[in-house]
Amino acid sequence: MSTTPATGPLAGLRVVEFAGIGPGPFACMLLSDMGADVVSIDRPGKKLGDRHNITGRGRTVLLADLKKPEAQAEVWQLLERADVLVEGFRPGVMERLGFGPAEVAERNPRLVYGRMTGWGQEGPLALAAGHDINYISITGALHATGPAGGPPVPPLNLVGDYGGGSLYLIVGILAALHEAKRSGRGQVVDAAMSDGVISLMSNFVTQSLRGVMKEERGSNLLDGGAPWYGVFETADGKHVSIGSIEPQFFADICERMGVAPALRDVQPDRARWPLLKAEFERLFKTKTQAEWVAELEGTDVCFAPVLPLSEAPLHPHNAARKAFVDVEGIRHPAPAPRFSRTPSAIRGPAPAAASEASDVLARWTE
Numbered sequence: 001m002s003t004t005p006a007t008g009p010l011a012g013l014r015v016v017e018f019a020g021i022g023p024g025p026f027a028c029m030l031l032s033d034m035g036a037d038v039v040s041i042d043r044p045g046k047k048l049g050d051r052h053n054i055t056g057r058g059r060t061v062l063l064a065d066l067k068k069p070e071a072q073a074e075v076w077q078l079l080e081r082a083d084v085l086v087e088g089f090r091p092g093v094m095e096r097l098g099f100g101p102a103e104v105a106e107r108n109p110r111l112v113y114g115r116m117t118g119w120g121q122e123g124p125l126a127l128a129a130g131h132d133i134n135y136i137s138i139t140g141a142l143h144a145t146g147p148a149g150g151p152p153v154p155p156l157n158l159v160g161d162y163g164g165g166s167l168y169l170i171v172g173i174l175a176a177l178h179e180a181k182r183s184g185r186g187q188v189v190d191a192a193m194s195d196g197v198i199s200l201m202s203n204f205v206t207q208s209l210r211g212v213m214k215e216e217r218g219s220n221l222l223d224g225g226a227p228w229y230g231v232f233e234t235a236d237g238k239h240v241s242i243g244s245i246e247p248q249f250f251a252d253i254c255e256r257m258g259v260a261p262a263l264r265d266v267q268p269d270r271a272r273w274p275l276l277k278a279e280f281e282r283l284f285k286t287k288t289q290a291e292w293v294a295e296l297e298g299t300d301v302c303f304a305p306v307l308p309l310s311e312a313p314l315h316p317h318n319a320a321r322k323a324f325v326d327v328e329g330i331r332h333p334a335p336a337p338r339f340s341r342t343p344s345a346i347r348g349p350a351p352a353a354a355s356e357a358s359d360v361l362a363r364w365t366e
Contacts, residue, residue: 135192244301253296253303
């Protein structure tokens, strides 16, 4: 692990991560960025040294065969000193390894035990395999995402793995740590991606209850149905986005783009949305993306160019905020959110080599 000192608000927090994939590592990356000392327990033979592994940054890695008593003893020494445990196995795996919540609480009753799964620790699907796309399928989120008349479109793995998974796990861990200050007792945080995504859908549940959300893709305010909230192709085959929801912003974009006067009162009239959408499609194709950026970016029409990932670091706003930072020659997304007094920092790339448990124990007993 890098010797970069922890400066974030979680400096001094000790986290043991049982290595996995997806939302668990991302959550632990966030904890590390905010100053936590994250020690990842991985399997012998694990190939290390991938400096392109962004979510593996800022860790100490220990390789341990958890079926061997000597490895178990070392892990127990860490857990007895840790504040947080993070695991992302199927329900029952940690118990079979001998590191279930009951066993850990007996040795370290103040530890917060974070469990990251797709379906949760119980329920008919708890033991079933799955991935992000499956977890968001039963929540209404995937059904609502995609073009009118087309199939649902997976929103990368941002909604299930990271939105409904990692971020809810982090919230749960921090809440449990706060409560433990009063009670002196840890607890289990059961973070299921399916639960988290259902929570993320709260606004759309509201819209559905009010009868303003149709269960048809591309027919609602925020799914591309409203012509003033969507993505449009430009003259050079690129795209731009607009989100002119508020009446004053909608009036502004109509004026700036020269929308036909007969279509400027369309917002409350769903029957005429297709006419306005066709008008926007026609107008946006009259100029290149760069020309629209020069004309609309920074105004109140709520506009942005649609950039590929390779161009995101070059956008002036991202560059000004240093939203990407260099770590030993590799460009990383910068830590987020930002703190005024205890800034987060990337504590080094994904480790090139494993560490010894004795080294971790030495610093955790200081």
